[in-house]
Amino acid sequence: MKKEEVTGEMKARMSEADRQQLFGISQSMIAPGHPAQDNTPEVVHQRNFAKACKERGWRPVWHKTNKPTRANIGCPDFIVAARGRTWWLEFKRPGEELRPDQTAFRKELAMNGVQMHVVHSAQEAVDLIKGNT
Secondary structure, three states: OOHHHOOHHHHHHOOHHHHHHHHOOOHHHOOOOOHHHOOOOHHHHHHHHHHHHHHHOOEEEEOOOOOOOOOOOOOOOEEEEEOOEEEEEEEOOOOOOOOHHHHHHHHHHHHOOOOEEEEOOHHHHHHHHHOOO
8 A cells, every 4th residue: 555545544543663664754853742642633623723713803715625626636625715825725634645636736836936834733733824833
């Protein structure tokens, strides 16, 4: 099996040794408190981030994949207008990588001088926008 075929749920159920062999990262090698230690489902972080945006007056567009959408394939989870900028944010579980369509989308943005950020928690996303990272 190729690592890009492994879902977040599959990864969470893997043994430490299998995860290390396939992805080259071990949870035990990650400092406590680092976002990669968090096993919270991605959607929980997304909901918390959407709530944080509302509380701060930021304007998010949340591209949810649980419903039919007209967004382009590979579009990141959030596009956020905040603090005079537009932020493109993709939430990923620790150790998870972008799908090929997301990588292509990110490359197209970069070719136009726009950065797509990959974040692992609502707090990481808020800190990024606030300039705390």
